[in-house]
Amino acid sequence: MDKIIVKGGRPLQGEVNVSGAKNAALPILASALLADGKSVYRNVPDLADVKTMLKVLETMGCGTARLTGRKKDVCEVAVEGPITPEAPYDLVKTMRASVLVLGPLVARYGRARVSMPGGCAIGARPIDQHLKGLKALGADITLTEGYVEARAKQLKGGTVNFDVITVTGTENVMMAAVLAKGRSVLENCAREPEVEELARVLNKMGARIEGAGTSVITIDGVEALNPVEHAILPDRIEAGTLMVAAAITGGNVLVKHAVPEHLEAVILKLRETGCTVTAEQGGLRVKAPKVVGSVDVKTTEHPGFPTDMQAQLMGLMTVASGTSVISESIFENRFMHVPELHRMGADITIQGHTAVVKGVKKLSGAPVMATDLRASASLVLAGLRAEGKTEVQRIYHLDRGYERLERKLRNLGADIRRVKA
Ligand code: EPU
Numbered sequence: 001m002d003k004i005i006v007k008g009g010r011p012l013q014g015e016v017n018v019s020g021a022k023n024a025a026l027p028i029l030a031s032a033l034l035a036d037g038k039s040v041y042r043n044v045p046d047l048a049d050v051k052t053m054l055k056v057l058e059t060m061g062c063g064t065a066r067l068t069g070r071k072k073d074v075c076e077v078a079v080e081g082p083i084t085p086e087a088p089y090d091l092v093k094t095m096r097a098s099v100l101v102l103g104p105l106v107a108r109y110g111r112a113r114v115s116m117p118g119g120c121a122i123g124a125r126p127i128d129q130h131l132k133g134l135k136a137l138g139a140d141i142t143l144t145e146g147y148v149e150a151r152a153k154q155l156k157g158g159t160v161n162f163d164v165i166t167v168t169g170t171e172n173v174m175m176a177a178v179l180a181k182g183r184s185v186l187e188n189c190a191r192e193p194e195v196e197e198l199a200r201v202l203n204k205m206g207a208r209i210e211g212a213g214t215s216v217i218t219i220d221g222v223e224a225l226n227p228v229e230h231a232i233l234p235d236r237i238e239a240g241t242l243m244v245a246a247a248i249t250g251g252n253v254l255v256k257h258a259v260p261e262h263l264e265a266v267i268l269k270l271r272e273t274g275c276t277v278t279a280e281q282g283g284l285r286v287k288a289p290k291v292v293g294s295v296d297v298k299t300t301e302h303p304g305f306p307t308d309m310q311a312q313l314m315g316l317m318t319v320a321s322g323t324s325v326i327s328e329s330i331f332e333n334r335f336m337h338v339p340e341l342h343r344m345g346a347d348i349t350i351q352g353h354t355a356v357v358k359g360v361k362k363l364s365g366a367p368v369m370a371t372d373l374r375a376s377a378s379l380v381l382a383g384l385r386a387e388g389k390t391e392v393q394r395i396y397h398l399d400r401g402y403e404r405l406e407r408k409l410r411n412l413g414a415d416i417r418r419v420k421a
Pocket of ligand 1: 023026097123124125126127128129130131164165166167168169190307308330331332373374401
């Protein structure tokens with residue numbers, strides 16, 4: 001297994017490009033199933049999770065679903081021959097987001113058989129809201145042998161009021177409703193920029209969706225959709241992670257392509273810590289003091305502070321000048337970075353869903369183990385600040401969601417390298 005070795009202490013300087021958004025690419029790739037023909041996507045990040053989604057599509061019979069182009073950021077998905085509407089256990093167990101094929105399959109092919117995703121490291125993560133939404137559109141849902149089977153000759157428009165705000169649930173049901181007969185109204189929807197981006201792509205394909213990015217989405221079903229060409233929006237979580245990298249090292253970095261409107265909560269928190277964050281030249285510049293101040297954070301759905309930035313912000317707070325209270329309200333088990341940060345000298349106490357972080361003067365490098373994607377990022381960030389050598393193991397978690405992070409950080413002056421297994 002590859003590992004990352006970081007020697008901390010260098011303030012990051014320079015410019016860095018943000019790649020396309022993982023959590024937009026995954027539903028958008030799944031949406032290719034909704035139209036016959038070849039869709040072409042650009043700015044697709046070269047990530048393990050994207051490769052898994054392409055494999056899911058290829059297993060079903062989609063053609064040429066792979067990353068090409070000079071930056072390996074172009075991806076074509078061709079729906080030409082027959083499609084087997086099934087996502088097998090072996091793929092779904094490696095990536096829960098494979099469940100995003102459920103909505104498109106039942107809408108377009110009248111049948112879907114998708115392995116039920118189990119819990120994952122950060123929480124139980126049920127999909128009851130996805131199923132509730134599909135049922136409201138007339139799908140018949142059964143659970144057998146670990147698989148969800150959804151059937152409907154023709155989905156019909158309906159009203160769905162989500163009991164829980166869910167990102168992929170909103171996306172799945174939206175992708176089903178675009179081909180349903182009549183109007184669907186989805187209430188209490190996720191408002192993440194990735195939901196809005198998916199709606200933008202579906203509308204380019206000929207769908208009639210209004211309200212994406214707000215909590216009520218109205219969809220008038222159409223008979224058929226066309227393939228599409230689209231460049232995927234920049235990854236706000238990668239951007240936020242690079243901004244924290246600047247902050248934790250006392251650096252000065254221009255994060256190019258970061259979209260300020262997508263990062264408002266993160267920008268406000270970084271400013272509260274004493275960093276200067278300014279929009280310039282199509283990106284965001286972060287200038288950090290030597291020691292940041294402490295801030296309290298509660299993760300909530302967009303536009304609140306994203307759970308996907310909680311671990312990274314906690315990394316920053318381990319070396320802040322005071323005490324910070326960090327509450328996680330989205331996932332029940334998203335503090336797995338804490339014991340690893342302890343090994344580097346952090347002072348963190350967990351009380352239920354809250355972590356109390358007392359800033360320390362210095363972290364010291366240590367061998368640590370990544371447990372999930374964002375936890376891995378926080379350990380790399382802590383390593384950039386720590387005295388001595390940090391060795392981050394199990395970085396396959398990091399590779400699921402960050403495109404060549406160590407290269408980007410090295411170009412900013414970090415002493416960081418990947419050691420191949
Ligand atoms: N939930 C339910 N029932 C459902 C669906 C969700 O109870 O049917 C609960 C979940 O258990 C969780 C909360 O609702 O407590 C929110 O989960 P959500 O469904 O919004 O999460 P998701 O769609 O599975 C996406 C991102 C995650 C990100 C969350 C929250 C993708 C592919 N994944 O997951 O990204 O943390 O939204 O913003 O879009 C990551 O990139 O590291 C990552 C985990």
